[in-house]
Structures are given as C-alpha cells and as structure tokens.
Amino acid sequence: MAGQEIYQASTTAPVNIAVVKYWGKRDPKLNLPTNSSISVTLSQSDLRTHTTAACSSKFPSEDTLLLNSSPQDTSGARTQACFRELRSLRSALEASDFSLPKISSLPLRIVSENNFPTAAGLASSAAGFAALVRAIADLYQLPASPTELSRIARQGSGSACRSLFGGYVAWQMGTKDDGSDSLAVEVAPASHWPTMRALILVVSAEKKGVSSTSGMQITVATSELFQRRAEVVVPKHMSEMEEAIKAKDFEKFGKVTMMESNSFHSVCSDTFPPIFYLNDVSKAAIRVVEDINKKAGKIIAAYTFDAGPNAVIYYEEENTAAVAGVVKGALEGLDGWQSREIESQDAGNLDARAVQVLKDGVSRVILTQVGEGPISTKDSLLAADGEALKK
Amino acid sequence: MAGQEIYQASTTAPVNIAVVKYWGKRDPKLNLPTNSSISVTLSQSDLRTHTTAACSSKFPSEDTLLLNSSPQDTSGARTQACFRELRSLRSALEASDFSLPKISSLPLRIVSENNFPTAAGLASSAAGFAALVRAIADLYQLPASPTELSRIARQGSGSACRSLFGGYVAWQMGTKDDGSDSLAVEVAPASHWPTMRALILVVSAEKKGVSSTSGMQITVATSELFQRRAEVVVPKHMSEMEEAIKAKDFEKFGKVTMMESNSFHSVCSDTFPPIFYLNDVSKAAIRVVEDINKKAGKIIAAYTFDAGPNAVIYYEEENTAAVAGVVKGALEGLDGWQSREIESQDAGNLDARAVQVLKDGVSRVILTQVGEGPISTKDSLLAADGEALKK
Numbered sequence: 001m002a003g004q005e006i007y008q009a010s011t012t013a014p015v016n017i018a019v020v021k022y023w024g025k026r027d028p029k030l031n032l033p034t035n036s037s038i039s040v041t042l043s044q045s046d047l048r049t050h051t052t053a054a055c056s057s058k059f060p061s062e063d064t065l066l067l068n069s070s071p072q073d074t075s076g077a078r079t080q081a082c083f084r085e086l087r088s089l090r091s092a093l094e095a096s097d098f099s100l101p102k103i104s105s106l107p108l109r110i111v112s113e114n115n116f117p118t119a120a121g122l123a124s125s126a127a128g129f130a131a132l133v134r135a136i137a138d139l140y141q142l143p144a145s146p147t148e149l150s151r152i153a154r155q156g157s158g159s160a161c162r163s164l165f166g167g168y169v170a171w172q173m174g175t176k177d178d179g180s181d182s183l184a185v186e187v188a189p190a191s192h193w194p195t196m197r198a199l200i201l202v203v204s205a206e207k208k209g210v211s212s213t214s215g216m217q218i219t220v221a222t223s224e225l226f227q228r229r230a231e232v233v234v235p236k237h238m239s240e241m242e243e244a245i246k247a248k249d250f251e252k253f254g255k256v257t258m259m260e261s262n263s264f265h266s267v268c269s270d271t272f273p274p275i276f277y278l279n280d281v282s283k284a285a286i287r288v289v290e291d292i293n294k295k296a297g298k299i300i301a302a303y304t305f306d307a308g309p310n311a312v313i314y315y316e317e318e319n320t321a322a323v324a325g326v327v328k329g330a331l332e333g334l335d336g337w338q339s340r341e342i343e344s345q346d347a348g349n350l351d352a353r354a355v356q357v358l359k360d361g362v363s364r365v366i367l368t369q370v371g372e373g374p375i376s377t378k379d380s381l382l383a384a385d386g387e388a389l390k391k
Numbered sequence: 392m393a394g395q396e397i398y399q400a401s402t403t404a405p406v407n408i409a410v411v412k413y414w415g416k417r418d419p420k421l422n423l424p425t426n427s428s429i430s431v432t433l434s435q436s437d438l439r440t441h442t443t444a445a446c447s448s449k450f451p452s453e454d455t456l457l458l459n460s461s462p463q464d465t466s467g468a469r470t471q472a473c474f475r476e477l478r479s480l481r482s483a484l485e486a487s488d489f490s491l492p493k494i495s496s497l498p499l500r501i502v503s504e505n506n507f508p509t510a511a512g513l514a515s516s517a518a519g520f521a522a523l524v525r526a527i528a529d530l531y532q533l534p535a536s537p538t539e540l541s542r543i544a545r546q547g548s549g550s551a552c553r554s555l556f557g558g559y560v561a562w563q564m565g566t567k568d569d570g571s572d573s574l575a576v577e578v579a580p581a582s583h584w585p586t587m588r589a590l591i592l593v594v595s596a597e598k599k600g601v602s603s604t605s606g607m608q609i610t611v612a613t614s615e616l617f618q619r620r621a622e623v624v625v626p627k628h629m630s631e632m633e634e635a636i637k638a639k640d641f642e643k644f645g646k647v648t649m650m651e652s653n654s655f656h657s658v659c660s661d662t663f664p665p666i667f668y669l670n671d672v673s674k675a676a677i678r679v680v681e682d683i684n685k686k687a688g689k690i691i692a693a694y695t696f697d698a699g700p701n702a703v704i705y706y707e708e709e710n711t712a713a714v715a716g717v718v719k720g721a722l723e724g725l726d727g728w729q730s731r732e733i734e735s736q737d738a739g740n741l742d743a744r745a746v747q748v749l750k751d752g753v754s755r756v757i758l759t760q761v762g763e764g765p766i767s768t769k770d771s772l773l774a775a776d777g778e779a780l781k782k
Contacts, residue, residue, distance in 0.1 A: 228619040259663050266661035274653045280671045
C-alpha cells in the first residue's frame, strides 16, 4: 500500500472540430460509431481543458471530479468506464513491477478547468475526457500511446478520442464488437499543414437543442436517409478528406467540409421528429461564406456546424484578410477580435440581410488555428495540501 | 375556316399540396420526375385559378395570356408545349369530323385570375396550368380524360398534372422516355375522405429563395442523399400514403406526410450549395404541431412545407378545436380566421417561444379543406367584345 503522499499529474487537452462528422452509434454503451470521422485539433492557446489527476490514500474514498470549481457526478457509466480501464492498466503494471507504488486502488481526485466559457456551446466534452484520460494515464505512468488511450477516451465521449492527437485526426470506426479497433489515428500532424485557421462565430442560441447523445440515436432509429450517409456518403468523404489533408488542398478540404456539414444536418432534419441545429443565424453564416468564396472565385473559406448553431469557418492563413478580415469588417465590435491582429476589410460584397442577421445573432467570435495534442504541464490545479486551488 | 365569332370556355382549377413531394426531374424538357408523388387537392372556395380560354380569327395573331390583369410571356417552352399538344388534339378531331369548326389554328386568348394573393407564396403554377389546359380542352371540346390532360399540364408545370383531379391524387412518374406514362391518377375522390382540413400559415418571407425549377436540378446534380430518397424512400412513402388514404388512417397519413416533408427538405439542405426553404418561423410551426400531437397522445395534425416557408397543416374535421382552435388561440388577430367559424382554444400547452416566433413571422392564415378538381363555369373573364373584363 502507498503512504500518505499525493501522486499527481497535470495536462492540457484541446478541442477538436470535425470536418467529417460523428453521428450515430452502433453500440451506445461502448460509444462505437456507425461511421468513421476526421477532425482538426484546435490550438490550446485559445480553447483547452486543463486537468490535474491526483490520487492519495488520504483522499476520501470516493473518486471526485471538479470542473470549473463545480463538483461533477462521477458515477455515470462513461466516467466509470474511463476510470476502470485506466486503473486496470495501472494494476497490470503494478503486478509486473513490484517496485511501483500501488496507487491503482487509491481514490482519484480530478480537477479540471476550461479556458473558454461553457456557455459558448462549444463541445467541451471532447477536451474534457481527453484531458481526464491523458492526466490519469500520466499519473499512472502508463506507457500507452495516444491511440491506445483514444480507445479509453472514446468510452467517455466519442469525439474525445480525437483530442488525444494534434493536427488532423481520424477516428477509425473499427469493426470489432468489443471496440478494440475503434481508435483515433493521426492523419497528419499540425506541422504538416500549420496554416489552417478557424474563425468561430458563437451564436447566442436561446435554448439548447436536442443533446447529441440522444439526438444521434433518434436519427439512427428514424432517418430514412441515415443509412446511406453512414454506408456510402461518409466513406467517400473520409477518403476525399484524407487526400485533401495529405495534399494540403484547401479547395477540396473546404468542399468536403461543407458538404459533410450539410449531409450531417440533413440527416438530423430527416430524423422524426426532426432535429434542427442550424437556425437563421447559422444560415446567414453559410451565406456569408458563400459570398466570400464567390468573390474569391474559389473555395477559400469552409463552414462547418456541430450539434448547435455556432459556425466554425476554416481558412488558410494567406486568406486571413479575405475571410476573417471581411467578417470582421461586417461584425466589428464583437468580443473576440482583439485576440489576433486582423485588419478589417470592406464587407460590401456580403449579402446585407445576412450580415444584419449575424449582427443580431452572433455574440462573440473566437479566432484560432490548428494545434497540438495534449501537453503535460507542471501547473497543478491542486494546492500543496491536495485540495483544489481556489480560483 | 371559322368565321368572326369568338369561341370560349371557362373553368376553375384548384391548388394541390403534396404529401409525397415532387423534387427532381429525370427529363427537364418534358418535366418527367425522378419519383412519383401524391397530393391533396384543396377547395376552390378558398384557393383557385379561374381561366377563360378563347379563340377567334378577329384576335391578333399572337397567342396571349393575361394573369391577374398582367400580360404573361407565352413564348416559353412550357406554355408552348401545352398550346401545341392541345392544338394537335383539336386538329385531329377536326380532321376526323369535317362538321367541326376549324378553330385549332386560331389565336388563343387566355385570361386568368387567382382568388388568392400571389404574394402569399402559394404554388399557383399548379392551379394556373391545370386551369389553362382544362379551359383550352373545353374550348376545343376534346374528349380527353383528366388523366390524358394531366400528361399535357405536366409539361406546363410538373405539379399541375395533379390539379386536374379533386381529392387525393397520385402523379405516377412513369418509365417511358417520351413521358406518355407520366400521368396523374385519382387515388381517392374527395368524397372518400371529405373530412380532411388544411390550415395554412402564410409566413412573411423576406425574399424568395431558390426557385423550385432550378433548385431541384441542383439537388439532383449535387445531393449525395438524393438518389436514396428517389429510389428507396419515396417508393416506400408512396405505398404507405396510398394505404393511409384508402383506409382513411390519419395517424399514418400524418406520419408519412411529416416524414416526407422532412425528407424533401433534407435533400434540399444536402444540396451544394445548400437550399434552405424552412426558416425559424417554419420550425416554430413544426414545434407547435408536435406540441398539439403530444397533447392529443397521437398524430392529429401533420405539417408539410413546399419550396418555401409556409406551413400547411392537415387535420381532420373532428379535431378542428384541438388543431385550428388551439393555433387560433395562439395567433388570434391574424387575417384569415374569419373565413370559418373556429372557436379559439387555450394554447397554454404550446411552446411559448415557438408561439412568439409564429406571432412575429406569420402574416395570415388560410383555412381550407380537400376539394374537387376543375369545374366548368359559364362565368367568363371576357366581355362580349372578346376583350378581358376590367377588374
């Protein structure tokens, strides 16, 4: 048995925004998807979860999780699956090397903080579970690779498996019933195509729509177009997207990104009852991207929407003026522009009605770019006594 | 050759609102569809086109068409196709019976009036071409059946072929290249299921979206889900809908109607660039129908949307209070309620936000019901001198 000391490790983990979307589980318990997906990992300078995982015999016997200073329920099957899998790996290590402290059975204390407002409606569960799994793996000093850990993070939140890597990441759906081959792999590191930028228009939704967890299963059960998407459309988009990323071909990347987003939201609206994540503000963002591309004479900006109205607009650094600059010209004054030096451009060629809808409906912007995977840090969220730091 | 007299015939023709949608042409010239469709013909007391077709050697030599007092171009291929086909049938009659006046070669004067505002965005081309074809067929005293005339009207506007019949009407897509088997047939007359009601919420769209004529062909060319809809989903809906109508099974009718509308709008949004006909007001109407059905514990109301934001809500007469009455309770004061005696009901179980969106976005309501096909009338839109009556 270990003594009274506190074992701990800290990490940060990124958000990822899919360009080929995950929607539908073939096994809801194991979070096994009906199709593969691809995402871009976003920079942790702008969006990240910071997590400290600690264990000690002096902690109360229940595992605990504190997120942004508020206690979270850890009894759910998903969190429990992550804890159990990681403990089991540590336990095997301990059994094979008696010099290792026996910490696998100690109570866990997880403390987590996001550097972005949860209210922004950005999928934070991906960064959250990736950070949780990575931090506990580091705490346990597991020799597991990001791909091995992705199998565990996937059970916490499907898309979390992609946040174990930086750059461009594929989640291979796998075929095995036990999910052992449903894993994330790197398509290309951030350094392969470092000029990818993202402009997020945070839309002030009046109300959270259907949760993705329940929504996707209603789609699987009722959409008459879903099977076609999973079996034919997504596999096509997967191979096109991998080619586009490998060739750094933005036009192809952008076209597939937009068609994928459209396809995903189409099977949502084909669900019964229909699920609508895009609202009139989202559609105005689509219109503005179309106008930007029309002016450029080619695809230099690509919209994508997750299970909510926020628009994520990908573009390359060289087109910052023509994309982010023009949007800034239209939406000057919104919170978020100050994070990067972007010069406002004339937005006169954008549809005036769409611009007005965006002015009324976008609450802030986030400027970011492709980034790295989880990063170990010495920066602990625990005080010396093992209690969470008061913020 | 005929003398100086004016030959004429007048008819009224109805609007129809599809419950299995026409979207996609396999032959744009002949208006041959990629899938069959079914519609409900609406009562001409509420929505109709009134058309007088006349011909005379004293008319100027050009065929003319006056719609709501404004001259229309008749040189388009669609109008020309209708004139040509009808003249050809008359010409064959004249050749077989020399006692008939030779009027097939005389200039045509068509005068048409809608009893509903064109601005309402209701598909008026169906009623318009059905009335035009029926009136000319009557003028020419053609022995053609509604189904035979539907082949001609289809060439004017695809959905017009369904307005040659009352009640419940199928447009069989056919398989022949010349379109000779792409025809409308009666599924059931209005008298079979006379209790079908429709409440139309006319949404004040700020701008007309993509026209259906061009929109559907972009869908055919770019949507990756469209083929599945045409080949698998619609055939399933067609047989389910025919069964529902024959059995007067509203729950089945309503479910297929709503899933069909969702499916159609899903392939629109899967188009690249995406086509959005539903706006936030349309979605609020969907929500209200869902709330009405939830309260009833079964499907008593069914929404459907054509290529625009207006909601058409079908319901049975016995549920007038629970459907139209509740919507009236929420949207009291709108123009249109006075056309029927409907008692306002408590709308407290409707989503308050959806009701507010409807209050802000619905400009008027239309109350109507299933109705008859084209009706011959002595009421001419021409004065005794053959000129259009001034309104």
